[in-house]
Amino acid sequence: MAETFDFELVSPEKLLFSKPVAMVTAPGCKGEYGVLPGHAPMITEIKPGLLRIYENEDTVVTNRLFVNGGFAEVTQTRFTVLANEAIPISELKLETLQALVKDLDQKIADANSEEEREPYRAEQDFLAVKILAATS
Amino acid sequence: MPSLKDLKNRISSVKSTRKITSAMKMVAGSKLRRAQEKAESARPYERRMSRMLSSLASSLAESKTPVPRLIAGTGKDEEVLIVAITSDRGLCGAFNSNVVRETRRMIHQHESQNKKVSLICVGRKGRDILRKDFASKILFSIENLGRKGGMSFSEGSELNDKILALFNDGKFDSCYIVYNRFKSVISQIVTIKQLIPFAIETEADGAKIEPLIGLKFEPNQKAILESLLPKALAVTLYGTLLESMAGAQAAQMTAMDNATRNAGDMINKLTLNYNRSRQAFITKELIEIISGAEAV
Numbered sequence: 471m472a473e474t475f476d477f478e479l480v481s482p483e484k485l486l487f488s489k490p491v492a493m494v495t496a497p498g499c500k501g502e503y504g505v506l507p508g509h510a511p512m513i514t515e516i517k518p519g520l521l522r523i524y525e526n527e528d529t530v531v532t533n534r535l536f537v538n539g540g541f542a543e544v545t546q547t548r549f550t551v552l553a554n555e556a557i558p559i560s561e562l563k564l565e566t567l568q569a570l571v572k573d574l575d576q577k578i579a580d581a582n583s584e585e586e587r588e589p590y591r592a593e594q595d596f597l598a599v600k601i602l603a604a605t606s
Numbered sequence: 607m608p609s610l611k612d613l614k615n616r617i618s619s620v621k622s623t624r625k626i627t628s629a630m631k632m633v634a635g636s637k638l639r640r641a642q643e644k645a646e647s648a649r650p651y652e653r654r655m656s657r658m659l660s661s662l663a664s665s666l667a668e669s670k671t672p673v674p675r676l677i678a679g680t681g682k683d684e685e686v687l688i689v690a691i692t693s694d695r696g697l698c699g700a701f702n703s704n705v706v707r708e709t710r711r712m713i714h715q716h717e718s719q720n721k722k723v724s725l726i727c728v729g730r731k732g733r734d735i736l737r738k739d740f741a742s743k744i745l746f747s748i749e750n751l752g753r754k755g756g757m758s759f760s761e762g763s764e765l766n767d768k769i770l771a772l773f774n775d776g777k778f779d780s781c782y783i784v785y786n787r788f789k790s791v792i793s794q795i796v797t798i799k800q801l802i803p804f805a806i807e808t809e810a811d812g813a814k815i816e817p818l819i820g821l822k823f824e825p826n827q828k829a830i831l832e833s834l835l836p837k838a839l840a841v842t843l844y845g846t847l848l849e850s851m852a853g854a855q856a857a858q859m860t861a862m863d864n865a866t867r868n869a870g871d872m873i874n875k876l877t878l879n880y881n882r883s884r885q886a887f888i889t890k891e892l893i894e895i896i897s898g899a900e901a902v
Contacts, residue, residue: 512822
């Protein structure tokens, strides 16, 4: 068994994951990064994206979760992710997401000015990331 | 001396009151359990957030990044914002009036120091009482928090955003929360918590946190602080709200338990009275009959 470190994933409403793991990759704001035991300490912001957990060895993904932004703290012995929201990929339904995209497209087409479209665009980007995570 | 019929009516009315209070106690009990679970499950995030903040703060001391205003304060101490957290429903003992009393005390204390005080009321009961005396000070009030399916984090952060916007507009220099701390089911303690300037814990479990050497930031320390601090405030506020909600249910449960017991006592007393007067009435009737027979 590979060397492990403590990984915790918490959202404001509950503790989702707390176990020793071999490796985790997280969507940092400057690109995805992986954390192995003994990583140099750092604090990063996390953007919406996919969190991969490798529980036993660092080649097999055991758990995939969608995180909706947040923060992560890495120290020598532990890795903590404070997510604004975290959803296991199995709970993301591609059909419902695609329906949402269709809705949004309609709203953008109906909007009269660029300002009205602005909030929809942001949501659109966000959904695109979610779909990417769901299909990966 | 009330008549037998009056007594009978009183007994039946107290009995139905007892039924209501004991039902309310049950309801409060099950709501309490849910609220407690919720408060419990929010705690890990809060704890980890404060751990992250303290390692951030320890690195802050070494670097040249200016300390944000949320931690350092505005450098003045002239305007105070008080957030009074009460419940929407009454019938929970001294739960709300304790918060109101403490808020009132604080307002007078700060005003005697020539500070300007403003108020935010969370919960209908507190608002109703406080607006009698301090209507001009209340900026806004919030009610019906967590009415549907329990409190969500977004409700807490919404309130937090409003407070932060006020802070950024320079509407106040420091902010305090007055709320009921959930000590146990039978005891809630009115507590004042300072929200802004934000106090970062530099100790965890009695041990001082060692600053991490060579801590790196992504994108950079300033940006992280700017987005992490409001989040931390929201988490603190959310935790406080949850605790107060659980406290309200606990207070209601205790109050209703007492009421049920009092109603029981009252029924016993009334029943005793009722039986006594009934017996007295029978005795009187007998005496009348006997003395009538003797006279013949």
